[in-house]
Amino acid sequence: xxxxxxxxxxxxxxxxxxxxxxxxxxxxxxxxxxxxxxxxxxxxxxxxxxxxxxxxxxxxxxxxxxxxxxxxxxxxxxxxxxxxxxxxxxxxxxxxxxxxxxxxxxxxxxxxxxxxxxxxxxxxxxxxxxxxxxxxxxxxxxxxxxxxxxxxxxxxxxxxxxxxxxxxxxxxxxxxxxxxxxxxxxxxxxxxxxxxxxxxxxxxxxxxxxxxxxxxxxxxxxxxxxxxxxxxxxxxxxxxxxxxxxxxxxxxxxxxxxxxxxxxxxxxxxxxxxxxxxxxxxxxxxxxxxxxxxxxxxxxxxxxxxxxxxxxxxxxxxxxxxxxxxxxxxxxxxxxxxxxxxxxxxxxxxxxxxxxxxxxxxxxxxxxxxxxxxxxxxxxxxxxxx
Amino acid sequence: xxxxxxxxxxxxxxxxxxxxxxxxxxxxxxxxxxxxxxxxxxxxxxxxxxxxxxxxxxxxxxxxxxxxxxxxxxxxxxxxxxxxxxxxxxxxxxxxxxxxxxxxxxxxxxxxxxxxxxxxxxxxxxxxxxxxxxxxxxxxxxxxxxxxxxxxxxxxxxxxxxxxxxxxxxxxxxxxxxxxxxxxxxxxxxxxxxxxxxxxxxxxxxxxxxxxxxxxxxxxxxxxxxxxxxxxxxxxxxxxxxxxxxxxxxxxxxxxxxxxxxxxxxxxxxxxxxxxxxxxxxxxxxxxxxxxxxxxxxxxxxxxxxxxxxxxxxxxxxxxxxxxxxxxxxxxxxxxxxxxxxxxxxxxxxxxxxxxxxxxxxxxxxxxxxxxxxxxxxxxxxxxxxxxxxxxxx
Numbered sequence: 001x002x003x004x005x006x007x008x009x010x011x012x013x014x015x016x017x018x019x020x021x022x023x024x025x026x027x028x029x030x031x032x033x034x035x036x037x038x039x040x041x042x043x044x045x046x047x048x049x050x051x052x053x054x055x056x057x058x059x060x061x062x063x064x065x066x067x068x069x070x071x072x073x074x075x076x077x078x079x080x081x082x083x084x085x086x087x088x089x090x091x092x093x094x095x096x097x098x099x100x101x102x103x104x105x106x107x108x109x110x111x112x113x114x115x116x117x118x119x120x121x122x123x124x125x126x127x128x129x130x131x132x133x134x135x136x137x138x139x140x141x142x143x144x145x146x147x148x149x150x151x152x153x154x155x156x157x158x159x160x161x162x163x164x165x166x167x168x169x170x171x172x173x174x175x176x177x178x179x180x181x182x183x184x185x186x187x188x189x190x191x192x193x194x195x196x197x198x199x200x201x202x203x204x205x206x207x208x209x210x211x212x213x214x215x216x217x218x219x220x221x222x223x224x225x226x227x228x229x230x231x232x233x234x235x236x237x238x239x240x241x242x243x244x245x246x247x248x249x250x251x252x253x254x255x256x257x258x259x260x261x262x263x264x265x266x267x268x269x270x271x272x273x274x275x276x277x278x279x280x281x282x283x284x285x286x287x288x289x290x291x292x293x294x295x296x297x298x299x300x301x302x303x304x305x306x307x308x309x310x311x312x313x314x315x316x317x318x319x320x321x322x323x324x325x326x327x328x329x330x331x332x333x334x335x336x337x338x339x340x341x342x343x344x345x346x347x348x349x350x351x352x353x354x355x356x357x358x359x360x361x362x363x364x365x366x367x368x369x370x371x372x373x374x375x376x377x378x379x380x381x382x383x384x385x386x
Numbered sequence: 387x388x389x390x391x392x393x394x395x396x397x398x399x400x401x402x403x404x405x406x407x408x409x410x411x412x413x414x415x416x417x418x419x420x421x422x423x424x425x426x427x428x429x430x431x432x433x434x435x436x437x438x439x440x441x442x443x444x445x446x447x448x449x450x451x452x453x454x455x456x457x458x459x460x461x462x463x464x465x466x467x468x469x470x471x472x473x474x475x476x477x478x479x480x481x482x483x484x485x486x487x488x489x490x491x492x493x494x495x496x497x498x499x500x501x502x503x504x505x506x507x508x509x510x511x512x513x514x515x516x517x518x519x520x521x522x523x524x525x526x527x528x529x530x531x532x533x534x535x536x537x538x539x540x541x542x543x544x545x546x547x548x549x550x551x552x553x554x555x556x557x558x559x560x561x562x563x564x565x566x567x568x569x570x571x572x573x574x575x576x577x578x579x580x581x582x583x584x585x586x587x588x589x590x591x592x593x594x595x596x597x598x599x600x601x602x603x604x605x606x607x608x609x610x611x612x613x614x615x616x617x618x619x620x621x622x623x624x625x626x627x628x629x630x631x632x633x634x635x636x637x638x639x640x641x642x643x644x645x646x647x648x649x650x651x652x653x654x655x656x657x658x659x660x661x662x663x664x665x666x667x668x669x670x671x672x673x674x675x676x677x678x679x680x681x682x683x684x685x686x687x688x689x690x691x692x693x694x695x696x697x698x699x700x701x702x703x704x705x706x707x708x709x710x711x712x713x714x715x716x717x718x719x720x721x722x723x724x725x726x727x728x729x730x731x732x733x734x735x736x737x738x739x740x741x742x743x744x745x746x747x748x749x750x751x752x753x754x755x756x757x758x759x760x761x762x763x764x765x766x767x768x769x770x771x772x773x774x775x776x777x778x779x780x
Contacts, residue, residue, distance in 0.1 A: 024682070024686050028686065038710070045703050091735065108553065122565050122570070123570055124701075136555065168539055168540060171515070175486075197688060205681055212681075295415075300684070301684045304688070315521075324437075337520075345518070348487055
């Protein structure tokens, strides 16, 4: 017990002497939180540049463009020439553009059904999709307005006309994110993902540095030759730092940012604690596997970046090829995400996420497998140092 | 005569530094892993992960309390869309909800009992949809599937009642018709991989040299601190040689291998690469001045990669990025490189399309070249002073 306390004191001294540890944990997380929170503060983009090529110049086309401009999503930029609009879409300046053909108004009056051309730049995902939705809404509203006049002239009353213009109304519910806030969806998983990355890298770095500078022998002596004691004392201070960071992050997300949470914050604490310990175990496993600091950090880096994609919150895992799907099982973030969804959307509690909890706990057995290898490396230091 | 000898020494020094740097790169396994394994593995891995790019036939549960011909026809149309597949019919909303909670389905469509009655009576019928917001692609699938079916049904009902369509819209999505995640993500990520692997690899090297007290900025001794230009250019040439190959593989071979759109001429792509790689080199030289220890680089800067990806505006639109971050994004070559790649390669523009990006990269190159030279000069002065002090102490 005394030896562990001594190692903890030694570790705290290292953290105090080398600012990189606090900078890489607290500093990096804070920068990431500030970045992603302020980037998506609005929740949903507005005033997306939509081009309008008005070849008709009639009152109808003018009122269409004014209405499109008045929507919250869109901001109309006028063009005289289709090629110019197309060029600006190619350069990414426009999310989309609409072409109102010549004789548009006359065709409507004569019931010749003019075509409106909508061109969407689908290479810029969110902007393109939203602008497209905005244009479609405005086109159908224009359509509806004309139809309404025709129906009223035919003698239908207001209610009947409305029913014919839009016979089916979609009443859409977005469970867990009623405002379709992109920030809620992304930050709730991305920021814990950043924490996972931080935990893996710092664990690898802290354990590996002892090898690089040849101080591991001294550490083992302090631990009376027991690798378990050495690692316990060494990692405990980091564990406390990561736990505080994790709890702070959850509090920030659900109390300060007020992201929707159906279940209890207690479950989110458990979730982030499991993520942190599982990532720590994974980091330890990586450095046990490659007891050379330079290799272990490179492997840890390459590995943890993939976690963002394979957690499956951007492209769902079931949409990936079968042989890739299995790989999502080796990332703690995947299970964090599943528990996160269960709690924020449904508040299901333990009954619905016990499997994920077990998965995350299984990560803790990983370092046990290769513990002797690290012990050997710590005592004999027979691997190249850097 | 003096002029000629100046050029000759300049060139000889430059050549020595160039070869020396190449030697350093190829004798460091960590750097080779980052350059060749990281640089070439990531594009391949991302292509495998995002191979399908779209969520097709997403499972949906239906609660049809109406059970009439209109509701049946509507639901059949939803089932027929690419986006949704009706997996189960449930007897109550509770049942459907529990299916969604257990991730069996990712959307629920609820048709109330009076739906058909309303339509037959010539009134509006309401259909409720419940989307699983755990992924935006689920939400998009449900919205698209139910809306497309709704529009089709609307036209059919209007036809039955002889209501003419006033305006028809014709959609045209020239670059990425199915809204594929693959095309949009990979197009943005490829150029970022070039910049980031170069930065990480080169900084590893710089950090290692500094750890061994050999300054990254070691100038040829006999020049008395005047050889800044040839050091930066000589070292840069080594990275240029390596990255023209790596860059060509990433930007030309990978898209070809995975059947991604390649709408630009390869010569135009090479022009883009030329500007981008040179820009990245001086960017790296400038910022790697901050790296004094080999491993601290990853611990501190790895999480910058996803941030830089967002700053390119590939997902969150540039117009919605706050001004402060837009200013920050101007510091990075990737902001312009990625956009130029998307517009040139994927959207099929020409060099004139990407002229603004090329211009921005040229300005960056010039600024970063001077900053890189300045940092070499300053670092050289510091190490000189340090070694002098050490000599005095001896």
